[in-house]
Amino acid sequence: MSDLVTKSATELSSLLATGEVSAVELAQAHFTRIGALDAKVHAFLHLDTEGALAQASRVDKARANGEKLSLLAGIPLALKDVIVQEGVPTTAGSKILEGWRPPYDATITARMKAVGIVILGKTNCDEFAMGSSTENSAYGPTHNPWDLSRIPGGSGGGSSAALAAFFAPLAIGTDTGGSIRQPAAVTGTVGVKPTYGGVSRYGLVAFSSSLDQAGPCARTVLDAALLHETIAGHDPMDATSIDAPVPAVVAAAKMRDVKGMRIGVVKELGGEGYQVGVRQRFDESVALLAELGAEIVEVSCPHFEYALPAYYLIAPSECSSNLARFDAMRFGLRVGDENGRSAEEVMNLTRDAGFGAEVKRRIILGTYALSSGYYDAYYGSAQKVRTLVKRDFEAAYEKVDVLVSPTSPTTAFKIGEKANDPIAMYLNDIATIPVNLAGNGGMSLPCGLAPEDGLPVGFQIISPAMRDDLMYRVGGALEAALNDKWGGSMLSQIPALESALIQGGVA
Amino acid sequence: MAGITREDVAHLGKLARIELSEVEIDQLTQQLGDILVAVARVQEVASADVPGTSHPLPLVNVTRPDVIRPSLTNEQALSGAPSSEQERFKVPQILGEEA
Numbered sequence A: 001m002s003d004l005v006t007k008s009a010t011e012l013s014s015l016l017a018t019g020e021v022s023a024v025e026l027a028q029a030h031f032t033r034i035g036a037l038d039a040k041v042h043a044f045l046h047l048d049t050e051g052a053l054a055q056a057s058r059v060d061k062a063r064a065n066g067e068k069l070s071l072l073a074g075i076p077l078a079l080k081d082v083i084v085q086e087g088v089p090t091t092a093g094s095k096i097l098e099g100w101r102p103p104y105d106a107t108i109t110a111r112m113k114a115v116g117i118v119i120l121g122k123t124n125c126d127e128f129a130m131g132s133s134t135e136n137s138a139y140g141p142t143h144n145p146w147d148l149s150r151i152p153g154g155s156g157g158g159s160s161a162a163l164a165a166f167f168a169p170l171a172i173g174t175d176t177g178g179s180i181r182q183p184a185a186v187t188g189t190v191g192v193k194p195t196y197g198g199v200s201r202y203g204l205v206a207f208s209s210s211l212d213q214a215g216p217c218a219r220t221v222l223d224a225a226l227l228h229e230t231i232a233g234h235d236p237m238d239a240t241s242i243d244a245p246v247p248a249v250v251a252a253a254k255m256r257d258v259k260g261m262r263i264g265v266v267k268e269l270g271g272e273g274y275q276v277g278v279r280q281r282f283d284e285s286v287a288l289l290a291e292l293g294a295e296i297v298e299v300s301c302p303h304f305e306y307a308l309p310a311y312y313l314i315a316p317s318e319c320s321s322n323l324a325r326f327d328a329m330r331f332g333l334r335v336g337d338e339n340g341r342s343a344e345e346v347m348n349l350t351r352d353a354g355f356g357a358e359v360k361r362r363i364i365l366g367t368y369a370l371s372s373g374y375y376d377a378y379y380g381s382a383q384k385v386r387t388l389v390k391r392d393f394e395a396a397y398e399k400v401d402v403l404v405s406p407t408s409p410t411t412a413f414k415i416g417e418k419a420n421d422p423i424a425m426y427l428n429d430i431a432t433i434p435v436n437l438a439g440n441g442g443m444s445l446p447c448g449l450a451p452e453d454g455l456p457v458g459f460q461i462i463s464p465a466m467r468d469d470l471m472y473r474v475g476g477a478l479e480a481a482l483n484d485k486w487g488g489s490m491l492s493q494i495p496a497l498e499s500a501l502i503q504g505g506v507a
Numbered sequence B: 001m002a003g004i005t006r007e008d009v010a011h012l013g014k015l016a017r018i019e020l021s022e023v024e025i026d027q028l029t030q031q032l033g034d035i036l037v038a039v040a041r042v043q044e045v046a047s048a049d050v051p052g053t054s055h056p057l058p059l060v061n062v063t064r065p066d067v068i069r070p071s072l073t074n075e076q077a078l079s080g081a082p083s084s085e086q087e088r089f090k091v092p093q094i095l096g097e098e099a
Helices: A009-018 A023-041 A049-064 A107-114 A157-164 A181-187 A221-231 A249-255 A276-291 A304-325 A343-354 A357-370 A376-397 A422-429 A433-438 A468-486 B006-015 B022-044
Strands: A044-047 A076-080 A118-123 A170-174 A190-193 A214-218 A262-266 A295-299 A402-406 A441-449 A456-463
Touching: A009 A023, A009 A049, A009 A221, A023 A044, A023 A049, A023 A076, A023 A118, A044 A157, A049 A118, A076 A157, A107 A118, A107 A221, A118 A157, A157 A170, A157 A181, A157 A214, A170 A221, A181 A190, A181 A441, A181 A456, A190 A221, A190 A468, A214 A221, A221 A249, A221 A441, A221 A468, A249 A468, A262 A276, A276 A295, A276 A402, A276 A441, A276 A456, A276 A468, A304 A357, A304 A376, A304 A422, A304 A433, A304 B022, A357 A376, A357 B006, A357 B022, A376 A433, A376 B022, A402 A468, A422 B022, A441 A468, A456 A468, B006 B022
Parallel strands: A076 A118, A076 A170, A262 A295, A262 A402
Antiparallel strands: A044 A118, A170 A214, A190 A214, A190 A441, A402 A456, A441 A456
16 A cells, blocks of 8 residues: 555645645555555545546646645545536436536535645445435445445445545545534544534535535544635525634644633433443543543533434425425436326336435425424424524533534444334434534544444534534544554554455445 | 324325335335334424524525626536427426327
8 A cells, every 4th residue: 555545634735745746646546546445445436537637737737836735735535426526427326316417516616626626536425415324325335444344334434434445535525414423433534514504505415404514524633624624614605604704623623732621521422322332432532631631521411312303304304395306307317208208207207216215215204294284293393302402502502612422322333234224223323413403513533442343433522603613622632642542543553455355245 | 193104105205206116105104104203202392482493593585786697508507407409408298288
């Protein structure tokens, strides 16, 4: 394995600046590794080799001309396939969008291109980002690089696997109920859901508009912060985009100082139902933060237990409306347009053929929750729970600066283990969902391997809206302290993918 | 809480414009029944005095000056169309009459 691919974006940025490596060489090193090993992992749905090398070449020329470049110019990135990129296939993991090439860039895609980031390709995900394992992708699951028989998390499992497999130092994810943070947790990587409205949703294939948020994924907290500042900020193309300065997350990630910060451990997130090794590594990290000078406070958020059921009413309701756009008329799949069938018949046949089981399940559930006679009992009640969850957060932030919990109740489970049990699958997001309902920022970073299975455990930090800097400050400090303790990053302990065999799954 | 019936699911499929197969209707009836029992817990705390929240941010109406600006060309807009003709989207018949 080329040493280049294991380096952080920050390290690579220095090598590019001093001319020790070119952006083209860097892109090629990553494509070589992807070409050799992605058959085992299946992180990518599409590679844009030509476009990436052309972008890398532009960056090299600009550097040779003495232009002042962004720190991330020439850094390779893996883009989740729910974000559109002009001319590059975007499927959202669905057959209904197979072969679609968007005629425009998402705002975050345009911003990344503008600073010279090299987008290697599109990563696999659960269909329309609905799932916690990538098993709902219409193109087959992604495998966890720590153990190929296990899930890489979801929905953004392609992005998290690409980071852990050293296919790219940076990636983009989207997080509606945990789809950035849970994949980060189970692959030993860093994933950040910014404050809702902090990053533009223009060009993000919509699932649940009041919950969806794109964000940075990386192997270090500082790398995530650099990408965060690149993609964040007001966008007139998104009416929910916050028109305020981006929190100074890069400076916060570099502070490495939590003295005097008040850190709240959420009593309701971490008890029963959480794996023993997950709790152990979480408790050790909290103790480490106390050693670093933080004040640890236990806080109670009594309505968080209702967040999961509320989410599984709100998200399906919004998705049943958002996914109405896939109507077989203007773009995407059309089947059955023959024998004089009507537009409505063609639409019905196309949506049955083009959507997978989980997407249909959520559309039907959402249609039910919104239908007259059931609206107040289901959707209306869920909206009230959303208020109660927000109030729990507000009360907690009167006592503490940030909240912490395990990101996910368990380490990575086996592919197929929960595929036929929707409710068991939904429980993966029990600790991440409250954050989406309230619109706060949330981060997951690695905090050790569970002793019982040797798999990564994620540590979640939650910050108040538009105080994303606080979670980066805690994350940067904790990461540095853990790396000191381990004598290196957790990912340096990952088994070599070159020798791994595929078990119990199809690549 | 009344359970969801097979007929309910078939009707929801029509409302959602999805031509569900008989097998899918059977599976969904079972699964949605289980899921609805789980999510109905929200009713335990959703008392009348709690206002609903539809969105994490206070939403305001966002406007911009009514100025013409670049947009997709016809060719770009039609680039993903399943069928097009004379620079328009071509769709199946919508009124059900003989062509």
